[in-house]
Amino acid sequence: MSVRSISALALLAVLAGCGQxxxxxxxxxxVETRAVRADRATDxxxxxxxxxxPVYLCPFKQKTVSxxxxxxxxxxxxxxxxxTDLTITADGANGRGHLGTVRGPGxxxxxxxxxxxxxxxxxxxxxxxxxxxxxVPGRQWSGLVVMKGADEVSSAECPAHGPAQRFTLDTAPSxxxxxxxxxxxxxx
Numbered sequence: 001m002s003v004r005s006i007s008a009l010a011l012l013a014v015l016a017g018c019g020q021x022x023x024x025x026x027x028x029x030x031v032e033t034r035a036v037r038a039d040r041a042t043d044x045x046x047x048x049x050x051x052x053x054p055v056y057l058c059p060f061k062q063k064t065v066s067x068x069x070x071x072x073x074x075x076x077x078x079x080x081x082x083x084t085d086l087t088i089t090a091d092g093a094n095g096r097g098h099l100g101t102v103r104g105p106g107x108x109x110x111x112x113x114x115x116x117x118x119x120x121x122x123x124x125x126x127x128x129x130x131x132x133x134x135x136v137p138g139r140q141w142s143g144l145v146v147m148k149g150a151d152e153v154s155s156a157e158c159p160a161h162g163p164a165q166r167f168t169l170d171t172a173p174s175x176x177x178x179x180x181x182x183x184x185x186x187x188x
Contacts, residue, residue, distance in 0.1 A: 046077030046084045055114070055167050056125055058142065058158035065144050067114060067125055067167075074173040076116040076123055088116040088123065092175040099172055100179030107131040112168050114176070115184050122147040124184060127167045140166060150183045 048054050048068035055074065056067040063085070066077045074097055079085040090097025100113040109131035116123045124145040130136035142165045143157040158165050179185055 046079050046087075054164065055172060056127070056142070057164040058125075058144070058160055060144070060156055060158070065125060069173045072175065074114065074176060076114070076125065078123070086118070086123075088118045090116060090176060092173075092177060097173075097176045098179045098181075098184070099169070099174075099176040100185060101169055102185060104131050104134065107133040109134050109136075112172055113179070113184070114167075114172060115179065120148060121153070122184065127165065142166065147184075 046064055046066045048066060052068035052070055052075065054066070055069050056065070058065045063078060063080050068075050068077070073089050073091050075090075076088040076097075077084050077086070088096055096117050098115045098117075100111075100115060102111045102113075104110065109129050111126055111128035113124050113126040116125075124147065125142070126145065127142040128140070130139040132138075140161065141157055143155065145155045146153040
């Protein structure tokens, strides 16, 4: 069944009303999950589990980063096809996740980031767009930065450029505390 057919079915469920909100929400979640899978159908790295909605997915050279959320948790996963090397789950209260945003002056663009903490390392997934006052107006990019304290260990821009590689304050998990560490309030 095509994504277009699933979208039409989801719309019909919403229009039918009469307690069908749950069905529509489940249909929308299936459509979003299929859209992420369709974006990188050949990649078999870490994926969202049952009951999770995809926030971000990027296939890097040999490994994949995925960020998946429920109503109360957001989970960062990293690993090669068929295996997950690292999983970090944040619930908004355990201090393992933060939501950040940076806006350039004037029309300088914006970046949204999700920072996950584990064992003295910070794993920062970001999504950005260049503003009209920049050298790259309208360009959208995302990636992963790994830091140990205030030192950058590695950084990679996501080679894919689709809906699965973009998130904003509107689509990121809102229960995470806002970024409060100036070391991580920067454009990546």
